[in-house]
Amino acid sequence: MVRSASRGWVRSAVKLTNKNVLITGANAGLGYETALDFAERDARVIIACRDESKAAAAKEQIQKATGSQKIFTRRLDLSSFSSIRQFSEDFNRTEDRLDILINNAGIMKHPQAKTEDGFEMHFGVNHLGPFLLTNLLLDIMKTNKGGRIVNVSSIVNYLGRIKWSDLNWEKRRYSPMGAYNASKLMNVLFTRELANRIRGLGITTNSIHPGVVNTTLNRTGGQDLSIMGRLTDFIFNQNFLTISPKQGAQCQIYAAIAPELQNVSGKYFSGCRKLPVGFWNATSSKSAARLWKISEELTGLKS
Numbered sequence: 001m002v003r004s005a006s007r008g009w010v011r012s013a014v015k016l017t018n019k020n021v022l023i024t025g026a027n028a029g030l031g032y033e034t035a036l037d038f039a040e041r042d043a044r045v046i047i048a049c050r051d052e053s054k055a056a057a058a059k060e061q062i063q064k065a066t067g068s069q070k071i072f073t074r075r076l077d078l079s080s081f082s083s084i085r086q087f088s089e090d091f092n093r094t095e096d097r098l099d100i101l102i103n104n105a106g107i108m109k110h111p112q113a114k115t116e117d118g119f120e121m122h123f124g125v126n127h128l129g130p131f132l133l134t135n136l137l138l139d140i141m142k143t144n145k146g147g148r149i150v151n152v153s154s155i156v157n158y159l160g161r162i163k164w165s166d167l168n169w170e171k172r173r174y175s176p177m178g179a180y181n182a183s184k185l186m187n188v189l190f191t192r193e194l195a196n197r198i199r200g201l202g203i204t205t206n207s208i209h210p211g212v213v214n215t216t217l218n219r220t221g222g223q224d225l226s227i228m229g230r231l232t233d234f235i236f237n238q239n240f241l242t243i244s245p246k247q248g249a250q251c252q253i254y255a256a257i258a259p260e261l262q263n264v265s266g267k268y269f270s271g272c273r274k275l276p277v278g279f280w281n282a283t284s285s286k287s288a289a290r291l292w293k294i295s296e297e298l299t300g301l302k303s
């Protein structure tokens, strides 16, 4: 099949009429641009954000730009299991379908902190939260064939190391970048294991790296004096080294709508192209299964 993207840009005019899409963290950056694109494609777009006033502002802006009357906001805080459970319960009760889920929201280089449920912040917000959310929305996704789940990871998954005996960074010196890199590796492992588990259900899942994008991601106030931390600060402070949020959003849009990816699952994309998933750490089926089992226990999906 012909590729529907070139030079990192989606060229497809695919419409999403009658499709229900959910994007986490869609009030800013990549999530906002993705919501805008989907609205232009006539989707019914639900933007899930932790801050209701930011969500309302984004909705108004998207409505103004596209004329769409099909933008809806819902409150979702990925650092709280009770918020995720409440969100999913309301969603499953009031919506009748879910065609595209973009697990986009994330934090980077956060100062050391715990989520409401006591997990290291990157581990909780970037991995455990989307893990729980996705699992709680699988049933509604299954009701229609062709559903797609896109997990927004990062190229730093290549550097990710998971210390299984200290997932919450309690037994070693905290590294904001180390915690972020590990959480982005988890996004890739989660995607691989999820793809295995949903095979045959008519749903696919892929993970992506958006590029280095000029967004607010590097503004959580965490200090990381490692080479990686300093390099990240340097790159995010030089506009010419980053791409625009609109360009950065292309890969997640591609993974969500490209006709040629209809049956592609468990893969990793960047620049709207399939790339090797990473090194041994990202390709280990044992690690993917182990992470799934631990996550099920920690989120209370399985006790």
Ligand SMILES: NC(=O)c1ccc[n+]([C@@H]2O[C@H](COP(=O)([O-])OP(=O)(O)OC[C@H]3O[C@@H](n4cnc5c(N)ncnc54)[C@H](OP(=O)(O)O)[C@@H]3O)[C@@H](O)[C@H]2O)c1
Residues within 6 Å of the ligand: 024, 025, 026, 027, 028, 029, 030, 031, 048, 049, 050, 051, 054, 076, 077, 078, 079, 103, 104, 105, 106, 107, 108, 125, 152, 153, 154, 155, 209, 210, 211, 212, 213, 214, 215, 216, 217, 218
């Ligand atoms: N920018 C890059 O260069 C880059 C590179 C690789 C990967 N990524 C990934 O791309 C994704 C989007 O990041 P971005 O660059 O667009 O950053 P961004 O502009 O900072 O957007 C992040 C979004 O996530 C939301 N969020 C943060 N914590 C949350 C929570 N606890 N519950 C719900 N929502 C929460 C933010 O909400 P608030 O506005 O309320 O904070 C915001 O809407 C992230 O997963 C990131 O890891 C980005």
